[in-house]
Amino acid sequence: MIRPDDETKPFVGRWNSLIRILLVESSVKHVARAAMDYANLYDGTSCHPSNERLARETGYNERTVRKAWAAMRGMGLAERVSHGVAHRRLSDEYQLVIPESWQSLPVLGPSGAKxxxxxxxxxxxxxxxxxxxxxxxxxxxxxxxxxxxxxxxxxxxxxxxxxxxxxxxxxxxxxxxxxxxxxxxxxxxxxxxxxxx
Incomplete structure (x- = not known):
């Protein structure tokens, strides 16, 4: 398994490894995985899918998607770069982040054992x-x-x-x-x- 802090690996692989081992609700994991599809694969920047699109793709409602973003921001996994403008049909822009303190989050061990x-x-x-x-x-x-x-x-x-x-x-x-x-x-x-x- 790729270590989330192994900077010799592409960001997308490290991000997916972290989300895989993170012990949170499945809605947060699904939204985090789906958000990566809209971010720069090499550094996690330029992530700006709408909540409506993420809701459609994950099967959750928009409220659940907003809660997932709030959880990701609170854990240091996402930083809001800019706020969207609803009447111009612009969504919030995020940078996905692998926090330096990722080991202090509730995560599985390296072997993923019970x-x-x-x-x-x-x-x-x-x-x-x-x-x-x-x-x-x-x-x-x-x-x-x-x-x-x-x-x-x-x-x-x-x-x-x-x-x-x-x-x-x-x-x-x-x-x-x-x-x-x-x-x-x-x-x-x-x-x-x-x-x-």
Whole structure:
């Protein structure tokens, strides 16, 4: 796999590698991949497809496309170069960017292997997500990336969820619970991923 920061490779290959390993909603990944079709292949500049066109090509509505752009801007993957003018049928222009801090984003490891639940140690596929705040910041819910998926409720029996069990054990032993870990959550994420770039 091409490393996203390997500048000896063309930008398009590095961009596609980063988007492939990024743990976010599929809508963000699809819009990012489609946007690359309209950017300069060598440096990611001159990207100005309309939201309507991206919506048509990805199958999402325009609101979802706008949210995807907001997520990409918040993660440092896209910089708005100019605002479009609707009555002149001009769309926003972006430069696609591979941020220097791409490893601090929630990404798969270099082999793309499954993650290991930090509680039960079973292998699972992490669920990506991101939330864009009104100020443009993007945050991630790391729970679905470090613990097994929450079990389905079945009639008459309730199975414990690894996240709840792990948190309960930490509280009982006097350790910091998940809600108070802060930036330490990323260490748990790296532990679940199990491999580094």
């Amino acid at each position: 993650f290991t639940c930090v509680h039960c140690e079973k292998a699972f596929n992490p669920t990506g997500n991101c939330k864009v705040h009104p100020d443009g910041r993007v945050t991630f819910d790391l729970i679905p990336m470090v613990f097994c998926p929450e079990p389905r409720q079945r009639k008459g029996r309730e199975e414990p969820w690894c996240a709840t069990e792990w948190d309960g054990q930490r509280r009982a032993s006097g350790e910091t619970p998940w809600s108070q870990l802060g930036q330490e959550r990323w260490k748990v994420f790296h532990l679940a991923r199990g491999e580094e770039w």
